[in-house]
Amino acid sequence: MNVKISIAGAEHAAHAARICELINESAKQRGTGIASRAPEYVAQKIRDGKSVIALDVNTGEVVGFSYIETWGHGRFVANSGLIVNPEYRHMGFAYRIKKKIFCLSRKKFPQARIFGITTGLAVMKINSSLGYVPVTFSELTDDEEFWSGCKGCHNYDILQRNSCRMCLCVGMLYDPKKHQSLYQRLIDLIRRHNLRAQKLRFRWWMRYRKMKQKKLRIDN
Numbered sequence: 001m002n003v004k005i006s007i008a009g010a011e012h013a014a015h016a017a018r019i020c021e022l023i024n025e026s027a028k029q030r031g032t033g034i035a036s037r038a039p040e041y042v043a044q045k046i047r048d049g050k051s052v053i054a055l056d057v058n059t060g061e062v063v064g065f066s067y068i069e070t071w072g073h074g075r076f077v078a079n080s081g082l083i084v085n086p087e088y089r090h091m092g093f094a095y096r097i098k099k100k101i102f103c104l105s106r107k108k109f110p111q112a113r114i115f116g117i118t119t120g121l122a123v124m125k126i127n128s129s130l131g132y133v134p135v136t137f138s139e140l141t142d143d144e145e146f147w148s149g150c151k152g153c154h155n156y157d158i159l160q161r162n163s164c165r166m167c168l169c170v171g172m173l174y175d176p177k178k179h180q181s182l183y184q185r186l187i188d189l190i191r192r193h194n195l196r197a198q199k200l201r202f203r204w205w206m207r208y209r210k211m212k213q214k215k216l217r218i219d220n
């Protein structure tokens with residue numbers, strides 16, 4: 001089996017219909033509602049370079065797919081529409097697709113928090129391996145458009161009853177700030193306390209000047 005996983009481009013737009021078919025078929029089998037995706041919407045994501053596609057090189061069949069959505073004016077990113085063709089499941093493809101779309105999201109939106117809601121064990125395992133942690137819905141986007149995507153779900157009445165604060169799905173979040181290197185944290189800290197840093201620099205400079213003057217006096 002020869003499967004190629006890549007960031008989708010315009011040349012892959014023709015696969016949009018097949019991707020939607022796979023998503024709808026799997027939703028029917030699971031008996032869950034999903035945020036419906038029109039092939040044109042998926043095709044646009046593909047053309048925008050905001051998706052990852054896995055293709056069987058020998059047959060040309062779609063093996064899997066996932067795409068990026070942004071919410072709350074780009075403060076939040078979700079990797080949505082994860083699907084693996086039933087013929088190719090339990091071979092690690094979801095892991096590989098999720099990892100690639102996660103890296104793409106980090107590259108395109110380095111400051112954004114990456115989140116997802118799911119009831120699926122597979123997705124929970126994959127998300128955990130990428131550094132996501134379970135959170136309450138209060139930590140996720142309050143963008144109404146995101147939550148209206150749950151309208152197709154059987155449990156939407158539960159979500160509504162709880163004013164989008166809780167439901168049967170688990171919220172998972174990757175907060176880039178919690179994964180920053182020590183150097184990045186230091187830079188952020190200095191930027192945030194820019195005034196204090198300037199004061200410190202000024203104090204050091206004064207101390208240095210005094211020392212220099214003292215040395216001059218001794219030398220003379």
Ligand SMILES: CC(C)(COP(=O)(O)OP(=O)(O)OC[C@H]1O[C@@H](n2cnc3c(N)ncnc32)[C@H](O)[C@@H]1OP(=O)(O)O)[C@@H](O)C(=O)NCCC(=O)NCCS
Pocket residue numbers: 026081082083084085088089090091092093094095096117118119120121122123125126
């Ligand atoms: C969920 C899905 C993407 C998993 O794809 P996959 O390629 O079979 O997953 P992987 O082989 O990469 O396995 C990932 C992990 O999940 C586990 N897993 C896979 N399918 C599972 C299932 N149905 N139930 C429980 N665990 C599952 C695997 O054992 C593996 O765990 P491990 O690391 O402990 O071995 C695929 O079943 C699918 O497309 N389902 C329908 C769509 C869907 O549910 N999308 C997610 C919406 S939130």
